[in-house]
Amino acid sequence: MSRPITIALHGGAGNLVRYRGTGRLEEAEAFLSTLIDDLYVMLEGGSAALDVVTHACVRMEDSALFHAGRGSSPNTKGYVECDASIMCGRTRAAGAVASVRSVKNPILAARTVMEQTDHVLFVGTEAELLAEHHGLAVVDANYFQPCDTAAIATEVPSAHRGTVGAVALDLNGILAAATTTGGTLRKTAGRVGDTPIIGAGTYAANRVGAVSCTGVGEYFIRTAAAHTIVSRMQLLGETVGVAAGTAMSDIEALGGNGGIIAIDDRGNVAMPYNTTGMYRAVRTSRGERLVASL
Amino acid sequence: MSRPITIALHGGAGNLVRYRGTGRLEEAEAFLSTLIDDLYVMLEGGSAALDVVTHACVRMEDSALFHAGRGSSPNTKGYVECDASIMCGRTRAAGAVASVRSVKNPILAARTVMEQTDHVLFVGTEAELLAEHHGLAVVDANYFQPCDTAAIATEVPSAHRGTVGAVALDLNGILAAATTTGGTLRKTAGRVGDTPIIGAGTYAANRVGAVSCTGVGEYFIRTAAAHTIVSRMQLLGETVGVAAGTAMSDIEALGGNGGIIAIDDRGNVAMPYNTTGMYRAVRTSRGERLVASL
Numbered sequence: 066m067s068r069p070i071t072i073a074l075h076g077g078a079g080n081l082v083r084y085r086g087t088g089r090l091e092e093a094e095a096f097l098s099t100l101i102d103d104l105y106v107m108l109e110g111g112s113a114a115l116d117v118v119t120h121a122c123v124r125m126e127d128s129a130l131f132h133a134g135r136g137s138s139p140n141t142k143g144y145v146e147c148d149a150s151i152m153c154g155r156t157r158a159a160g161a162v163a164s165v166r167s168v169k170n171p172i173l174a175a176r177t178v179m180e181q182t183d184h185v186l187f188v189g190t191e192a193e194l195l196a197e198h199h200g201l202a203v204v205d206a207n208y209f210q211p212c213d214t215a216a217i218a219t220e221v222p223s224a225h226r227g228t229v230g231a232v233a234l235d236l237n238g239i240l241a242a243a244t245t246t247g248g249t250l251r252k253t254a255g256r257v258g259d260t261p262i263i264g265a266g267t268y269a270a271n272r273v274g275a276v277s278c279t280g281v282g283e284y285f286i287r288t289a290a291a292h293t294i295v296s297r298m299q300l301l302g303e304t305v306g307v308a309a310g311t312a313m314s315d316i317e318a319l320g321g322n323g324g325i326i327a328i329d330d331r332g333n334v335a336m337p338y339n340t341t342g343m344y345r346a347v348r349t350s351r352g353e354r355l356v357a358s359l
Numbered sequence: 360m361s362r363p364i365t366i367a368l369h370g371g372a373g374n375l376v377r378y379r380g381t382g383r384l385e386e387a388e389a390f391l392s393t394l395i396d397d398l399y400v401m402l403e404g405g406s407a408a409l410d411v412v413t414h415a416c417v418r419m420e421d422s423a424l425f426h427a428g429r430g431s432s433p434n435t436k437g438y439v440e441c442d443a444s445i446m447c448g449r450t451r452a453a454g455a456v457a458s459v460r461s462v463k464n465p466i467l468a469a470r471t472v473m474e475q476t477d478h479v480l481f482v483g484t485e486a487e488l489l490a491e492h493h494g495l496a497v498v499d500a501n502y503f504q505p506c507d508t509a510a511i512a513t514e515v516p517s518a519h520r521g522t523v524g525a526v527a528l529d530l531n532g533i534l535a536a537a538t539t540t541g542g543t544l545r546k547t548a549g550r551v552g553d554t555p556i557i558g559a560g561t562y563a564a565n566r567v568g569a570v571s572c573t574g575v576g577e578y579f580i581r582t583a584a585a586h587t588i589v590s591r592m593q594l595l596g597e598t599v600g601v602a603a604g605t606a607m608s609d610i611e612a613l614g615g616n617g618g619i620i621a622i623d624d625r626g627n628v629a630m631p632y633n634t635t636g637m638y639r640a641v642r643t644s645r646g647e648r649l650v651a652s653l
Contacts (some may be wrong), residue, residue: 122461153370157581157613163457163551164482188458189483191549234362255485257457264558264583283479289558295589302514319451346427 071234072149073347074101074121076131076210078279078324081342081358090358093130095343098105098356104233109271114233114241115153115176119196121231122149122172122245129210130218131344132227134170136212137247142254143208147171147247150186151179159185161261162192169202172305174243175282176260177201186261211250219285228260229344230267230277232328240275240330242267242291250305258282271300272330276309279343284316294327306332309335361625364402365528367641368415368581369394370425370619371521372573373653375636384652387424387638393649394418396642408527408535408569408585409447409470416443416466416539422529423504425638426521428464430506436548439503441465441541442555445473448534448563453479455555456486463496466539469555471495480555496537511542516519521640522554524561524571526622534569534624535559536585558586570603573637574617578610588621603629627640 076093084090100121107117126133126134129257137145149171150161160179163186168174178187187195197203202356230244244267247259259266259282266282268291269275276291285291290312297308310325316323317339324345332349368388379383384549394415409471420428431439443453445463452471457480462468468490472481481489490498524538536562540554553560553576560576562585563569570585570595579585584606603621610617610634618632618639626643 080605093490093583127596152581159581178533182547182550183577184547185580186551186556187547187549189549191547195549241511252475253478253481253485255481255483257480262556262558263478263580264556268583281475286479286557287446289455289562289583289586292558293590296587296594300590300594 072104073326077213078338078340080253084194097346105348114235118231118243122351124203125229133229138211138243138250140254151243152268161186163188163261167177182282187248203318224297227285232275242269242275244277284321288321293331305329306335365626365643366398367620370638372632372634372637379417391640399642408529411527412525413536419523427523432505432544434546439589443469443539444555444561445537446563448565455480457482458557522573526569536563536569538571553579578615599623609633
């Protein structure tokens with residue numbers, strides 16, 4: 066039996082039924098359908114899990130279809146703040162940035178922190194300077210094309226939380242996870258959610274699992290959601306489905322909502338959410354393939 | 360048998376043997392000796408764990424004896440950046456601030472985030488504005504009296520990492536944890552460690568335990584140290600000593616160092632560290648009392 070590979074993505078969870086009939090769900094699904102196959106081909110060709118989840122996030126950031134990267138929405142003070150994190154399951158090396166305004170691809174800034182510094186997290190202007198110093202593309206406020214322009218115009222709350230993410234298991238059995246967000250529309254300025262918090266929005270540990278979360282970040286921080294899932298799999302031997310479901314139930318019990326993508330070291334996948342939808346896609350070497358939003 | 364109460368503190372871990380003969384260890388221990396008794400009296404009198412850990416951190420921040428609050432050290436760009444977090448075990452409510460420069464007591468800003476907003480983490484200028492808006496004391500750069508002036512003058516590395524913290528179990532069986540830091544001397548500007556990260560530097564869950572960490576924060580983030588300890592106690596039934604020791608060993612295996620204070624819901628305490636010293640104090644209703652640095 067050949068070694069298993071798996072790639073799973075999310076593009077945010079929320080009240081997506083609201084978009085029925087607008088063409089928006091179909092547009093996002095078409096994008097994810099192409100992306101999931103491209104990423105699977107990368108894994109089949111021997112690409113490292115870390116490179117695959119990075120590439121997944123860059124593509125979603127650049128698409129302007131989700132609340133991340135180009136699609137980020139302005140906060141209460143009218144400017145975009147992005148957060149991102151990435152983790153390698155083999156070494157448990159991690160990198161993250163929070164509250165960056167001028168970095169085109171926050172996930173690349175997170176990876177730069179992981180690989181080019183002794184640190185895990187940089188915030189604000191200094192994180193931007195670090196990214197620029199390492200040659201990452203810088204953009205101005207005109208770059209952003211908020212994906213939720215209807216909500217901006219009508220002052221209705223955004224139908225889904227920002228945040229996109231990816232988890233992968235590569236041919237070498239290495240797990241990785243990455244998450245990136247441009248915040249919710251009219252997010253309070255300076256507020257940081259779970260996306261850049263290792264253990265909350267993102268976690269990966271080889272021989273156990275990899276997790277990326279989306280939703281009301283405060284609940285994922287308070288429950289240490291990503292680490293909880295990995296801990297339950299590691300310490301209790303729970304399946305990825307039971308572990309992720311338990312974490313989701315805990316968040317719901319506290320009053321939170323959102324979604325989770327989680328995989329284990331054999332390529333099994335769980336994608337629970339307690340909203341009306343979650344943009345998501347998965348493809349595994351067992352022949353599973355799913356692209357969905359509701 | 361009466362209900363157990365416990366209070367434990369740390370004032371940072373590091374190469375403290377270097378301070379032998381300077382009087383500095385004795386000065387810190389004298390301070391902690393008074394403080395631990397004051398905090399114990401609060402608990403005996405029925406004060407809430409959350410109030411006791413808050414008070415503990417405020418006193419340590421104001422003392423200028425540790426790398427937190429008034430004793431914070433300038434970063435590579437010459438200014439102080441403070442981080443803090445607090446968590447209530449009963450509700451798992453949490454609050455945190457990162458990279459604040461002008462807040463006199465970062466732990467009070469963290470508590471304000473927890474109690475006065477729907478959020479968990481605020482960073483930078485907006486965190487400062489939030490604190491000011493809620494009436495917290497604001498200071499300018501002259502306020503700080505770096506506790507490591509010898510190291511500043513001589514350009515030698517600081518002998519210990521910043522970060523102070525407290526964990527408490529109150530008469531109602533409620534657990535709480537709080538951690539606050541002014542960063543290491545010449546910390547890279549914009550870098551944020553484990554202190555404001557719920558699950559890394561701070562975690563509390565009733566009926567399980569409360570944890571506060573100090574040391575090279577990156578390793579505590581990568582291992583989700585505080586949450587790991589609570590998870591092991593909760594899921595495996597490990598004692599607080601075994602769980603905290605295992606987390607410490609994991610950090611050491613990755614190349615990290617520091618220390619941990621952890622308590623369980625019956626008031627048992629563990630205070631492992633793998634440096635030459637950790638300022639620490641503990642007092643329990645079983646009659647245990649310890650104040651030590653080496």
